[in-house]
Amino acid sequence: SQTIHQWPATLVQPVGSPLSLECTVEGTSNPNLYWYRQAAGRGLQLLFYSVGIGQISSEVPQNLSASRPQDRQFILSSKKLLLSDSGFYLCAWSGLAGADNSPLHFGNGTRLTVT
C-alpha cells in the first residue's frame, strides 16, 4: 500500500533562517506531488505541485521554493524565513492521472513557527 511521510512534525525557526521540509512517498511510481500551506481560518493554499522529476509549478509567488530530486521525494525550501511563513505545511500525492480522477492523499503535516 502507498504511504506518505513528512518531516519534521514540528519546527521552530528564527526569522531569516533557512528551511527544508521533506516529503517522501512509498508504494507508488510517478505520483503527482503537492505542497499546501494551511493558515488559521484560511483553508488550504496550494503552493507547488509537481508532475515529474524536476518539474515544479508554483501557484503563489513567495520566498519559498520546491524541488523534486527523485520521483518520490518532494522538498520545500526557503533561504530566509519570514514571520508570515508560519503555518501548517501539508504534503500530498495523487495518482498519475492527476487530481481530477485521483484524490489527494495527505501526509500528517509540519507545524512551522517562525519566531
Add this chain to the structure above:
Amino acid sequence: AQSVTQPDIHITVSEGASLELRCNYSYGATPYLFWYVQSPGQGLQLLLKYFSGDTLVQGIKGFEAEFKRSQSSFNLRKPSVHWSDAAEYFCAVVARSGYALNFGKGTSLLVTP
C-alpha cells in the same frame, strides 16, 4: 473565477443529532468534488468523492454527500453525529482538466454531549 465556498465557519451540534455541512462551488463546468476531514494537528483524510453518476455518494464513517447541479452544491450529511466526528471539514473541487484541488476555508465542527 473558480471558487469553492463553505459558508459556515463553525457549527455546533449535539451528539446524536443530524449534521449538514454546506459547500458551494463556482466553476465553468461540473468539476470533481471531494470532502476531507482533518483532526487537530493531523493531515487530511478523504471522506468521499463525486466524479459522475449517482448524485448521492456514500463515504466513510457514515457520511454521505449529495451533488446538486442546479444549486452548484455538494453538501455533506450525517444522520447521527458522534463525539469523534468533531474536526475540521473541507470541501474541495478540481476542474476536470485540472491538477490541483481548490479547497474551501473549512468548517469546524464541535459536538456537544
